[in-house]
Amino acid sequence: MNTVEVRNLSKVFAQGEYKVKAVDNVTFDIAKGELVSVTGQSGSGKTTLLNLIGGIETATEGSVYIDGTDICRADEKELARLRRQKIGYVFQDFNLIPILTVEENIIMPLLLDSKKADREELDRITRFLGLENRLTHLPSQLSGGQKQRVAIARALINHPSIILADEPTGNLDRAMADEIMRLLLDLNREGITVLLVTHEERYADMCPRKLVISDGHIS
Numbered sequence: 001m002n003t004v005e006v007r008n009l010s011k012v013f014a015q016g017e018y019k020v021k022a023v024d025n026v027t028f029d030i031a032k033g034e035l036v037s038v039t040g041q042s043g044s045g046k047t048t049l050l051n052l053i054g055g056i057e058t059a060t061e062g063s064v065y066i067d068g069t070d071i072c073r074a075d076e077k078e079l080a081r082l083r084r085q086k087i088g089y090v091f092q093d094f095n096l097i098p099i100l101t102v103e104e105n106i107i108m109p110l111l112l113d114s115k116k117a118d119r120e121e122l123d124r125i126t127r128f129l130g131l132e133n134r135l136t137h138l139p140s141q142l143s144g145g146q147k148q149r150v151a152i153a154r155a156l157i158n159h160p161s162i163i164l165a166d167e168p169t170g171n172l173d174r175a176m177a178d179e180i181m182r183l184l185l186d187l188n189r190e191g192i193t194v195l196l197v198t199h200e201e202r203y204a205d206m207c208p209r210k211l212v213i214s215d216g217h218i219s
């Protein structure tokens, strides 16, 4: 079974009389274990596509199957559960909660599901990401690259079916951006499925499969 199946997916934004087809009748699959990049000009629909797959945005038409479940047909509660358990999201601006420590930020998705953090698992993930000595820090005490590593740890803690990353290197300097890209490649080698939106050709070129989107169409 594919991890993601996108079928005839469209998203229309209406602003008064003016309509934008941000995603226009898109169909593709992502198999388990793939690392796929999405590139395209600003405004081409990359974020909208990712948000549809992540269940953050609702589709105007079409379907998104995650591990065989059509998230476009799920009710509000089911969708929230699917999002928490199947999707690991990494954003350009990290989206960490400033008043929580690194450890608290990482285990947040578990708390939302009333689950306890498995100490060994938490140690394994934080060691993998080089955060083991930062667990009691606040986000404001971290570098950009460290913040993004915390966001990746948070995305991994629920063992999601896929990591959706929307320009995760966009707010980082070159060295830190390269480091985050290397981490995503390492994670993928461990078997994690990743969909990566990026403006950087050189990062897209590191991905075994590249999707290019223009005016909402995948080519």
Ligand SMILES: Nc1ncnc2c1ncn2[C@@H]1O[C@H](COP(=O)(O)OP(=O)(O)OP(=O)(O)O)[C@@H](O)[C@H]1O
Binding pocket: 013, 014, 015, 020, 021, 022, 040, 041, 042, 043, 044, 045, 046, 047, 048, 049
């Ligand atoms: N909430 C919204 N309401 C109205 N229009 C929107 C909304 N979100 C996105 N759009 C429009 O949909 C189109 C695609 O936007 P999207 O954010 O997906 O592009 P993008 O490829 O991620 O661009 P960037 O590279 O700048 O992040 C754009 O024309 C944008 O203006």
Ligand SMILES: [Mg+2]
Binding pocket: 046, 047, 048
């Ligand atoms: Mg975007």
